[in-house]
Amino acid sequence: METLEAIQARHRKEQRDLQSRITSKKKNATKKTRKGVNEECTALEQDLKERQELELAAPNGDRDVDEQLGEEGEEPNGVGQNTAGNGTATDTNGITDRLKDTTISSDTHTPTQYSQPPSKIQTQPSSEPTVQIQAQSEGQGGKKRNRQKDRLARRAAEREEAADAAEQEAWGMTDHRGLERSSLERTFSTHGLIEHEIRPDGHCLFSAVADQLAQRKIPILPSSGNGTIHKVTGEGEGKAPPYRVVRRVATDYMDSHPDDFVPFLEEPLESYVPKIRDTAEWGGQLELLALASAYQVEIKVVQNGRTETIQPSGGHGQREAEKKGDMTIWLAYYRHGYGLGEHYNSLRKKS
Structure with missing residues (x-):
């Protein structure tokens, strides 16, 4: 794992490289392209700053970073679970809740009468708890993915690609x-x-x-x-x-x-x-x-x-x-x- 000193050294190198690149872009900008190049350079600086702040926050604990970035749709491991003696996790509370929420229909539509014994009624559990159980079980085996980080990385990659295309176009223009x-x-x-x-x-x-x-x-x-x-x-x-x-x-x-x-x-x-x-x-x-x-x-x-x-x-x-x-x-x-x-x-x- 990369140490804090190594991360900071790499960050300084990334900042120097970005400044050299921005200087080159502005030097080759014309009157018509200057506004777009300035906006592009500002975006590159902002993306680098956000990414480096995330990387510096990571050594303090992944959970702290997740809470600061506001993860959506994720719950802590172990909620609503009981551990059996053999180490297998069972969700008895979840099963009970699903049974309570199950809608049972009969030919007569009478809540107190059933067309067959209650023990043989086939319940149809909702899909949402199943998805949550799968997400929890997958999370037990490894580190959770941080969706906010993924979005930032994807956006930075798109801007980097656009910047490279603009740079190539600038090099091809007449000075x-x-x-x-x-x-x-x-x-x-x-x-x-x-x-x-x-x-x-x-x-x-x-x-x-x-x-x-x-x-x-x-x-x-x-x-x-x-x-x-x-x-x-x-x-x-x-x-x-x-x-x-x-x-x-x-x-x-x-x-x-x-x-x-x-x-x-x-x-x-x-x-x-x-x-x-x-x-x-x-x-x-x-x-x-x-x-x-x-x-x-x-x-x-x-x-x-x-x-x-x-x-x-x-x-x-x-x-x-x-x-x-x-x-x-x-x-x-x-x-x-x-x-x-x-x-x-x-x-x-x-x-």
């Missing part, structure tokens, strides 16, 4: 995150860029653009063609975080050039602009075009397998870049790399 990362890093290396992490909080596009503007010493409040500084409604440098100023620059440009954006919107510009300006709504292609035009810069977005270039309206930014030097800002776009979904990082030049 989109890894492939995307490899493609982006090759482009970073080609252009001499290093990645600057931006917080994934819904403002990532505007924060990344603000970082790029600061790297190239481009004023966050853009100027018009005649050198006049545009005022951003209700905001100014030092009064709002940079991403908020960049949001307002984008929406102010969209407000003043509606024909460039209305055909691509699924809602009125009057409701779209406040949402982009005042909330953490994600920015996208339209906001990149507005920012390229407002700041008169070229924006290059490095993504999986390609690099997209956004030119300002009319190509004026390209001519400005030729006059002033490098006016190109670089962003990295992730579709699979972050748990919240699409994300932008800033790409700085290697020093």
